[in-house]
Structure formats: structure tokens, C-alpha cells
Amino acid sequence: MSSEPKFFEQPAGGVVGKPMDRVDGRAKVTGAARYSAEFPLPGLTYAVLVTSAVANARVTLDTNEAGRAPGVLAVFTHQNIPKLAVLPDSPDRPKGWTPPMKYMPLSNNEVQYANQPIAVVVADSLERAQHAATLVKVSYQANEPIASFLDPKAKLFDPLAIQDGKVPARKVRGNPKAVFAQSAVQHKATYTHAINHHNPMEPGATTAVWEGNRLTVYDATQGITRTQTSLAATFGLPRDQVRVITQYLGGGFGCKGSCWPHTVLAAQVARGVGRPVKLVLTRPQMFTSLGHREDQTQTLQVGATKEGKITALIHEKTSTTSPWDNYAESNSKIIGMLYASPNFEATYQLARANVMPSTFMRAPGEAPGSFAIESSLDDIAYQLGLDPIEIRLRNYADKDPNDGKAWSSKSLKECYARGAELFGWSKRNPKPGQTREGRYLVGMGMATASYPVHSSQGTARIRLFADGRAVVQSGATDLGTGTYTVMTQTAADVLGLPPERIRFELGDTTLPTAPNSGGSVAAGTVSSSIFVAAQDVWRKVKELAIGDKKSPLYRAKPEDIVVEGGKLMLKKDRSKAEPFAAILERARLSDIESTGMGRYGAGFEGDDKTTDSGGQPKEYSMHSFGAHFCEVKVDPELGTVRVTRWVGVHGAGRILNAKTARSQMIGGAIFGIGSALMEATERDQNFARYVNSDLAGYHVPVQADIPDMTIEFVDEKDPYINAMGVKGIGELGMVGVAAAVANAVYHATGKRIRSLPITPDKLLGQAAV
Numbered sequence: 001m002s003s004e005p006k007f008f009e010q011p012a013g014g015v016v017g018k019p020m021d022r023v024d025g026r027a028k029v030t031g032a033a034r035y036s037a038e039f040p041l042p043g044l045t046y047a048v049l050v051t052s053a054v055a056n057a058r059v060t061l062d063t064n065e066a067g068r069a070p071g072v073l074a075v076f077t078h079q080n081i082p083k084l085a086v087l088p089d090s091p092d093r094p095k096g097w098t099p100p101m102k103y104m105p106l107s108n109n110e111v112q113y114a115n116q117p118i119a120v121v122v123a124d125s126l127e128r129a130q131h132a133a134t135l136v137k138v139s140y141q142a143n144e145p146i147a148s149f150l151d152p153k154a155k156l157f158d159p160l161a162i163q164d165g166k167v168p169a170r171k172v173r174g175n176p177k178a179v180f181a182q183s184a185v186q187h188k189a190t191y192t193h194a195i196n197h198h199n200p201m202e203p204g205a206t207t208a209v210w211e212g213n214r215l216t217v218y219d220a221t222q223g224i225t226r227t228q229t230s231l232a233a234t235f236g237l238p239r240d241q242v243r244v245i246t247q248y249l250g251g252g253f254g255c256k257g258s259c260w261p262h263t264v265l266a267a268q269v270a271r272g273v274g275r276p277v278k279l280v281l282t283r284p285q286m287f288t289s290l291g292h293r294e295d296q297t298q299t300l301q302v303g304a305t306k307e308g309k310i311t312a313l314i315h316e317k318t319s320t321t322s323p324w325d326n327y328a329e330s331n332s333k334i335i336g337m338l339y340a341s342p343n344f345e346a347t348y349q350l351a352r353a354n355v356m357p358s359t360f361m362r363a364p365g366e367a368p369g370s371f372a373i374e375s376s377l378d379d380i381a382y383q384l385g386l387d388p389i390e391i392r393l394r395n396y397a398d399k400d401p402n403d404g405k406a407w408s409s410k411s412l413k414e415c416y417a418r419g420a421e422l423f424g425w426s427k428r429n430p431k432p433g434q435t436r437e438g439r440y441l442v443g444m445g446m447a448t449a450s451y452p453v454h455s456s457q458g459t460a461r462i463r464l465f466a467d468g469r470a471v472v473q474s475g476a477t478d479l480g481t482g483t484y485t486v487m488t489q490t491a492a493d494v495l496g497l498p499p500e501r502i503r504f505e506l507g508d509t510t511l512p513t514a515p516n517s518g519g520s521v522a523a524g525t526v527s528s529s530i531f532v533a534a535q536d537v538w539r540k541v542k543e544l545a546i547g548d549k550k551s552p553l554y555r556a557k558p559e560d561i562v563v564e565g566g567k568l569m570l571k572k573d574r575s576k577a578e579p580f581a582a583i584l585e586r587a588r589l590s591d592i593e594s595t596g597m598g599r600y601g602a603g604f605e606g607d608d609k610t611t612d613s614g615g616q617p618k619e620y621s622m623h624s625f626g627a628h629f630c631e632v633k634v635d636p637e638l639g640t641v642r643v644t645r646w647v648g649v650h651g652a653g654r655i656l657n658a659k660t661a662r663s664q665m666i667g668g669a670i671f672g673i674g675s676a677l678m679e680a681t682e683r684d685q686n687f688a689r690y691v692n693s694d695l696a697g698y699h700v701p702v703q704a705d706i707p708d709m710t711i712e713f714v715d716e717k718d719p720y721i722n723a724m725g726v727k728g729i730g731e732l733g734m735v736g737v738a739a740a741v742a743n744a745v746y747h748a749t750g751k752r753i754r755s756l757p758i759t760p761d762k763l764l765g766q767a768a769v
Helices: 025-030 126-133 176-182 224-235 261-273 332-337 366-384 388-394 412-423 483-495 522-546 580-586 658-677 737-749 760-764
Strands: 045-051 057-062 072-076 117-123 137-142 170-173 185-193 205-211 214-219 242-245 277-280 296-304 310-321 344-352 440-452 458-465 470-473 502-505 561-564 567-570 577-579 591-598 623-634 641-651 709-713
Touching: 045 126, 045 261, 057 117, 072 126, 072 261, 117 126, 117 261, 170 332, 176 296, 176 310, 176 344, 185 366, 205 261, 214 224, 214 261, 224 242, 224 261, 261 277, 296 366, 310 332, 310 366, 332 344, 332 366, 332 440, 366 388, 366 440, 366 737, 388 412, 388 440, 412 440, 412 623, 412 641, 412 709, 440 641, 440 737, 458 483, 458 522, 470 483, 483 502, 483 522, 522 561, 522 567, 522 580, 522 591, 567 580, 577 580, 623 737, 641 658, 641 737, 658 709, 658 737
Parallel strands: 045 277, 214 242, 310 344, 470 502, 641 709
Antiparallel strands: 045 117, 057 137, 072 117, 170 344, 185 296, 205 214, 205 277, 296 310, 440 623, 458 470, 458 591, 561 567, 567 577, 623 641
16 A cells, blocks of 8 residues: 555535635735735836847947936946856756746847847836837847748758657657558648737736845746746856745746746846846737747648548647747647557657747647647548547547556546537537528537646645644745635645635745646645645644543554544544644644645555555556537628637546636636637748737737636546646646637538638638538
């Protein structure tokens, strides 16, 4: 048997899973919640970036007039900004340097992408800094830029690995090319995905303060530990001399998952002026400072039998990367695991261009990859006269096709069935282009969702007080999705206290280390850490009781004692019980403290069938699954598409809060609908500059674009993933959404659009396929 804590069994009347209101709601609506740009520090100054108007050049700067402007403390350029401890392009750069930091603006007079920072003005007010920034004179020695992988000057190359070396760039199983060539059904299509930007409500923002050689930054980041590590490496400091604080975050969707140059620049200029500095990005600067989903094409070949069974999958992706990194979303991951196929191949090609690095964006890889596989599978279903759900069931993977591992849990069939029932799928006319409502063409489409369960280090600390209160701490961040709330619920149940007696603290690197809020990692890891820490708290309290002659539990065996509702009692004689407060009081202890680490398998208690000889869990493939169902109405004369109904059903392990989880899934679906129908950043192919870098030109869904959505979760208990059985849902809600919309558009019109977003010009300009 494993020595690790048991899987969390929820107490009767517990609050985990209930639709509890947000504990931070009042602070947010009253303005008490402070975001990273809202800390009123003594002597605070304001930094404004001066950025390049061209994408490839060397610059000469004249800062004399700007430096003489009223209120200006300093104007920093590559010539006078405080130097970093390690050069960005050094082969000896230390661990912890995130990909965006491999090229640091103001380290020389080179410009490698449009809107790159080339100077920083610091003044005693924001308005004075903004004015002085307009006075900096810039001369350019410009070169012709490369705008994308489509640029004739671009050179494609095959990387050994993508995502900064973390994912192999080529994968093969079986003999896909030979099998495809012999397949009865051969489907080949190319899919194009526009550049997308995250555009969270809160812009990138950093407030930096130096006290001697100690640095504190209030930063809009999804991961305070990652930012701390990057800043320590950048400035050559021990990690404990860098403190990062993020109490609240106004969204991120991946763009705040790394440490970006503006954060380092804020710290550099704060050291230079000897005062705290606040630097907040403008909306246009958000388009060139925090990454994006890269422009990409993917070609997918699907071989199948006449019965619709997949025999081979061949996936090729081409995308644009920056001049200095090899980042690309790993689209092939979902293509290779979603359906049973013995033969699979994935390859990637990149081209360097004068652009800022792309980065994680909600469901990185899975979202665009699912668009390709789910659209192609729909095509084959129509070709063979099969229902789109039926072809997915015929290719249902009972184990992970990549490695043959068993799923830790999988409720996808239940998601299909329940989603179809809620949506009324059986009423769908199987022939495309045949359903009308007045002037509108009506279409129904569906697609599968899946996202892996990731694991990372997570640690939590619990301090349980004799007066029945508890403080629970972890260095996590709350993206705005409810971390404060769900961790309060978790702590309440594992400690047997009402939620109002719990205070959960996060967002400070002085707290126990926790992972980024991203990749659907934080909820499972941090909640499991809290559970593990609670087990150690109760172990200590049990030891006190067992050694206390005045306790009814004196000399009892630890395994014979259970904890319920804040009381310790014997399993077989529950009359022998007492509150933990009494035990601490007799021991003259005001509180008791423990820490715990949540990780893969931490909640697992197995047997011979599910554990190895060391009592540890055997390898399982761990994923969430779900199904989206979409109805659209298309105006055949204008080409406009409106989503009119939406149903999503998902199996994602234990749900910590029914209300916030539903909001997460709605938000993910809205994010995907935006990508499907309207979101596209336009990069000028001559100048490599974005031409719609604001929310007037970059369209995102608004309330009028989205119908009421039906969201449900399948009950799913997974004892193998972590102590709480939580898979995470932040990414899952977006996977497959664009495909569900595209499939509904095809059903409505008979026109297959393989280029996102699906805009009226594409629908009106294409014949039925």
C-alpha cells in the first residue's frame, strides 16, 4: 500500500463542489482588491516606453529635449540603462530564463520587431512621462523585415524541438505514409489559423521597488515563482532577494505566463532612478509585448476504411517564430491521442521573422490542433454517410494511442450521450444546407474536447488556531477564475471548518511555492497540497491526543481515529470524541502548523492491480474530455454567422465549485467562438507591423454575440491524478470549439471553411465543397 494520503473523500454536508459565491467578490466590486498597478508606494514614479516604428533596424536616439522636460527623472536607452548580470544571448545564461528573455530590448541599438522598446522615460507623473516620450528623436538605419513564414525571404527549417526544446518536433508510430496510400478513404486538407492576441482586461503592469540589493515587484503575472526565478537570473541575485507579489489578476489566458521584457525594464529603471517605478503597457503595446498565438497552417491527411475507422494520420504544421526562439504550439499532441489510430506522424517547420515571440494561449496546441482533426473527421463522416457522433464512437480510443496506457478516467461516451440529449441532436437533418428558419440557413455541429492533466510542484501551509480559525497559504495566483474561493472550500472541508473561518492567502513568493496558473495545473495541485497539509495537521493533533491522559483518545492507535467536523473520534466508538480546540488548549498551544506538497499520485492509495512493487501508481494517461454542440444561423446573402445555441458536457474529475466551473467553461467557449468567427491580428506583410492593435480593430465577442449556454459536468472520480481528483478546466472549455462552429457552418451551408476566422468574405466567396 502507498504511504501517501488517501484520496479525498468529501464529508457529508461539505462545501467542495457547491456553487459557493466568490470570497473575493466584495473586494473586487468595492475596489478594495489591488491589482499590480494599484499599490500607492512612497515616491512612486512612472515609466513610459518609447517604441520602434520599424521592425528591423539600428537606431540612433537623441534624448536631450526629453531629458529637459518638466518632471523627468531620466531617459534610459541602451547607452545608459543599468546593465543586467547576464547578457540575453549568453550561452551561459542560467536556468530560469524564460524564452521571451532571450532577447532583451535596450541591450544594444538593434531593433528586431515593430514596437520594440528602444527607450524608457521616467517622470514624476504619468502625463509628464508620456509627454517626454514624444520628445525622444529616433533615427533609423532600416533593413527590409521578414513578416511571416509566407514571406518570400523567409527560410523554413525543421527544428529538433519546439516550445523552447520541451517537445520533439517529429514523432512517428507505425507506418503512416504507406498505410495512408493504401487506405480506402483518403482525406487531405490544409487549415489556416490567424494570429490571435489574448487581450485580457488588465494590461501588462509592473511596479518595481529596490531596497539595496533586494527587489520587490508587483507584477501582473500568472506565475510569481517563474517571474521570481527569471528576475533573479537576470539581475544575478539569490532568489530569496527577489519578491514577487500578485494579489489579483485581471485575466491572462497565457500571455502573463512568462516573464516579459517590460517587467525587467521596470526593475532596471527603478534601480537607475533609485525610486519605485510603475510601468503599465498601453493596449497597442500589449500586441507586441506579451506574445500571441502564432500564424500557422497545418495539413492533415487522414486514412480510413469504408466503415470510417481511422487507419493513418499524418500532420504537418508550418508557423512563424521570432528571430531568436523555436516556439510553436504542439498541435499534433491532440491529433495523435484523441482517436484510435495505429499509424501516426507529426512534423513541424518554422520560419524566423521580425516578430515578438508567440507564446501560450488558452489550450496551446490543443485548440488549433482540434480544429484540424475535428473538421477532417466531420468531412469523412459526411463522405461516408455517417452521423458525426457515430464516426467518433467508431474511432473511440479505449487506451491512449500514443503509448498504450490506460486512461486514469474517461467519460467521453457519457459526454456525447448527454450532450446530444440536451441539444436535441436527433432532430438534426443529416443533409447539409437543407434546414432554414426564415431567410437564415440553420446548421448543427459538434466536436470533441480533450486536454491533458499536467503536474507540477505545489506546496501549501496550514496554520490551525485553537479558536477554530485557520490560515491557509500557497504561492499561487488567481487569474480571476476563482482560486481564492475554491481553495477556501477545499480547506473548509479538509479541516472541518465553515468557510468563513478560513482565510486563504496567495500571490506572494514569501509563501510556499506553487505552480503557474496556466495549463489547468493550479487547481488540482494547490487543492491537493492543502489536503496533504491537512493530513499532517491532523497527524500532529492525533499525537497530542494519544499522549494526553485527559483525552478520551489517550493511547488510541492513530489509524483508529477519524476526524469529522473539527472533532477527533474513535471509528468504532464515536462517543469517545473531542474538538481539536480542546486538545490544543490542554497542550497550551495557540496553533499548530503543517505544510504539504501536492503532485501526481499524491492522493493515490492503490492495490496490487494498480500499483507497482514500490506501492506507487502505475503509469496512466491522464486527460479531461468533453463534447461541444453548436447551432448557427447563417445569412446566405450577407455571409454573417451567429451562434444561436450551445451545449457543452465535460468529464473533468472532481469539480471544486459548480458556479465558478460553469463560468470557466462558458468563458472557454466564448474564447473559442471569438477565434472561430472574428479574432484575427493583421500583420502588414511589407513592414511586419500590426495594423489593428487595439480593441477597435481586433474584434472579440461581446454579450450580443453569445447565446445562453448550457454547461454540464459528468460525475467523474479519478483517484490516480492527485489527492483531490481534480483535473482542471481552464483550457478544456476552448478545445474543439472552433471545430464545432465550423462544422455547424458546413451543415448550414454545405461550404467547408478551413481558414479561421470564418468571416463573411470567405463564406460568400467560396462554392460548396
